Amino acid sequence: MPELPEVETTRRGIDPVFTGQRIAQVIVRRHDLRVAIPPSFSAILSNNTVQSTHRRGKYMIVCMRDGAAFIWHLGMSGRASIHGAGQGYTPEKHDHVIFEMETGPRIVFNDPRRFGMMYLSTQDSWQTEKPFSAMGPEPLGNGFNGPVLAARLTGKRVNIKNALLDQRVVAGVGNIYACEALYEAAINPLRAAGDLSAAEADNLAAAIRGVLERAIAAGGSSLKDFKQTDGQLGYFQHSFSVYDREGQVCSGCACGGREEPCIKRIVQSGRSTFYCPVKQR
DNA sequence: CTCCTGTCCTGCCGGC
DNA sequence: TGCCGGCAGGACAGGA
Numbered sequence: 001m002p003e004l005p006e007v008e009t010t011r012r013g014i015d016p017v018f019t020g021q022r023i024a025q026v027i028v029r030r031h032d033l034r035v036a037i038p039p040s041f042s043a044i045l046s047n048n049t050v051q052s053t054h055r056r057g058k059y060m061i062v063c064m065r066d067g068a069a070f071i072w073h074l075g076m077s078g079r080a081s082i083h084g085a086g087q088g089y090t091p092e093k094h095d096h097v098i099f100e101m102e103t104g105p106r107i108v109f110n111d112p113r114r115f116g117m118m119y120l121s122t123q124d125s126w127q128t129e130k131p132f133s134a135m136g137p138e139p140l141g142n143g144f145n146g147p148v149l150a151a152r153l154t155g156k157r158v159n160i161k162n163a164l165l166d167q168r169v170v171a172g173v174g175n176i177y178a179c180e181a182l183y184e185a186a187i188n189p190l191r192a193a194g195d196l197s198a199a200e201a202d203n204l205a206a207a208i209r210g211v212l213e214r215a216i217a218a219g220g221s222s223l224k225d226f227k228q229t230d231g232q233l234g235y236f237q238h239s240f241s242v243y244d245r246e247g248q249v250c251s252g253c254a255c256g257g258r259e260e261p262c263i264k265r266i267v268q269s270g271r272s273t274f275y276c277p278v279k280q281r
Numbered sequence: 282c283t284c285c286t287g288t289c290c291t292g293c294c295g296g297c
Numbered sequence: 298t299g300c301c302g303g304c305a306g307g308a309c310a311g312g313a
Contacts, residue, residue: 003307034309131308165307175305
């Protein structure tokens with residue numbers, strides 16, 4: 001589920017509950033996620049005060065006042081929800097980790113498929129560790145543009161769709177937004193990544209940024225299970241141009257008036273790609 | 282190196 | 298109604 005917009009939506013939801021507040025207790029109900037939560041997780045974070053929250057790609061980083069930090073990835077099916085101080089709370093199925101704040105509210109991590117991750121790091125070292133040390137640029141950052149993207153694609157013979165899913169090329173793009181950005185940039189997902197022209201790389205970088213920004217503004221996309229931290233659904237799924245729209249007619253392209261629906265679904269490296277072969281060349 | 286396949290886990294949906 | 302296969306937003310290991 002969660003790609004950059006959903007993770008950023010989640011981070012914005014938990015930030016006011018976390019930042020500047022003390023965690024009274026961390027309850028780990030299940031430690032056997034995709035990567036096991038370490039035994040010391042609760043002890044290090046309980047009775048510790050949160051200094052700040054951050055996002056890098058699809059990861060959230062929560063920094064503590066004493067220099068510790070923890071890394072949080074929502075996997076495919078994870079989400080965070082906030083239960084207010086006055087509300088009762090009974091753990092539901094797949095509620096794996098509960099942060100009980102000193103002031104009363106709880107932040108709950110629910111993840112049916114358990115592909116999510118939570119692990120410990122430090123404020124000084126997390127950026128140089130595993131996924132982050134080789135991670136590509138932030139697509140919403142000032143430094144992301146066509147030339148930067150083109151440089152990351154140089155020499156790559158994989159198709160551009162799969163290249164966009166590679167977090168070393170650009171951070172935070174997943175299956176939905178890769179499809180949507182390629183559609184907006186009118187680039188065929190089967191094209192070799194290294195063969196894009198400078199102009200196409202410009203268009204693609206702009207499309208990635210635009211799609212992600214609009215998705216964040218819409219509170220993310222809710223396909224099956226994603227919800228914002230207050231339980232509201234995101235609504236960017238209503239704005240998809242091609243994703244999950246196989247057999248429909250896309251808007252604003254040369255095929256618009258045809259009887260034959262233009263949006264196709266193909267499989268690339270085992271994952272669905274949706275695109276319009278008329279618009280995307 | 283690069284690239285592709287299989288795997289982790291649960292839930293849901295469509296077909297029979 | 299019930300069972301079964303296929304599929305799902307991600308990331309990583311291992312092999313070619």
